[in-house]
Amino acid sequence: MNGHIAVAIDGPSGAGKSSLARKAAAKLGYIYVDTGAIYRTVGLAADRAGLDTHDEDAVKALLPSLGIDMGYNTAGEQCMTLNGEDVSAAIRQPRISMAASNVSAMPPVRAFLLDMQRKMARENDVIMDGRDIGTVVLPDAEVKIFLTASPEARAQRRMLELEQKGMSQPYDDVLREILQRDEQDMNRAIAPLRQADDAVLLDTSDIGFDESLDRLCGIIGAQLEKKS
Ligand code: DC
Numbered sequence: 001m002n003g004h005i006a007v008a009i010d011g012p013s014g015a016g017k018s019s020l021a022r023k024a025a026a027k028l029g030y031i032y033v034d035t036g037a038i039y040r041t042v043g044l045a046a047d048r049a050g051l052d053t054h055d056e057d058a059v060k061a062l063l064p065s066l067g068i069d070m071g072y073n074t075a076g077e078q079c080m081t082l083n084g085e086d087v088s089a090a091i092r093q094p095r096i097s098m099a100a101s102n103v104s105a106m107p108p109v110r111a112f113l114l115d116m117q118r119k120m121a122r123e124n125d126v127i128m129d130g131r132d133i134g135t136v137v138l139p140d141a142e143v144k145i146f147l148t149a150s151p152e153a154r155a156q157r158r159m160l161e162l163e164q165k166g167m168s169q170p171y172d173d174v175l176r177e178i179l180q181r182d183e184q185d186m187n188r189a190i191a192p193l194r195q196a197d198d199a200v201l202l203d204t205s206d207i208g209f210d211e212s213l214d215r216l217c218g219i220i221g222a223q224l225e226k227k228s
Contacts, residue, residue: 004127006140007220011181012193013097014154016204017129018149020216025127026076028215032069034078035130036100037135038113040091041068041080043099049152053102060108064148064177070116094162094169094177097128104131105188131185135168143223144199145216151178153205222227 007030009021025032043053043168045066051058069081079088088097116136118136120126130137134144149157155175162169185193195201200219204212 002122004121004123005142005224006138007119007127007145008138008141008196008199009127009147009216009226010131010134010193010199011156012178012185012197014148014178015149016157016209016212017128017147018206019209019215020204021119021127021129024220026199028125028127028220030125030127031072031120032078033117033128035113035117035128035133037078037080037088037091038068038070038116039104039109040096041082042066042103042109042113043086043096043101044091046103047096047099047133051098056106056108059103059106063108063112067118068113070120081215091214092165092167094167097177101184105184105190105192106217110191116222118221121149131193134199135194136191139196141204142227143220144196145202145219146195146199147202147204147216149203149205151182154178198208 009017011017021220023033034067035082042089044061046053046062067083071079071081073079073116079086081087089145114137117128121128121138128138134141134146144184151174153196155171155178159169159171200217200223202212202219207215
């Protein structure tokens with residue numbers, strides 16, 4: 001290994017990966033990497049360029065013009081820049097969720113972003129979350145967790161999150177979008193969302209945030225102990 005510790009957390013959208021992983025990383029003193037934000041940045045760029053986000057040739061042709069960077073603001077939050085512009089808020093628009101899911105199914109997009117993700121793990125102790133971190137990006141991660149919850153629980157949480165950001169959407173629309181993204185992310189040909197054979201399952205359907213965080217940190221601690 002490279003001397004750094006990697007914790008890979010995969011799971012479907014709305015399972016609470018980002019908020020839990022961010023807190024766990026702060027507790028451990030690791031860097032938190034939200035890889036969905038990177039795919040969202042490509043989705044945003046394609047959307048802004050007026051492309052059909054299902055058109056692989058068009059999206060592939062756009063990639064060389066994209067300067068995508070990841071950094072952290074003074075509050076320690078991950079920020080994404082696209083050709084120098086801070087797009088951290090813009091990538092959270094609901095329409096960009098589907099655009100991100102669409103472009104993330106394209107092999108050239110995944111290849112384009114792979115090095116960036118691996119470099120973060122080579123240079124830092126990380127908790128990295130996404131869909132294929134334990135299976136493809138960091139197959140040798142010391143800890144792998146598959147974090148999930150029922151579609152209904154995820155829709156409920158996503159709805160509250162959007163409300164807090166002033167982007168309210170009806171429950172039925174949020175649930176439909178979650179089911180559509182699950183279907184797309186789990187059934188694509190490349191790097192589909194699935195639990196790695198050696199990942200520990202954590203289902204947060206029936207537990208609140210604090211208990212989920214306790215269990216997540218408990219799993220990480222136990223797995224690291226096993227490896228030491
Ligand atoms: O985690 P998120 O909802 O912000 O991710 C947005 C989309 O990006 C998601 O629908 C699938 C894709 N994605 C991916 O394919 N691989 C990852 N490691 C992370 C996200």
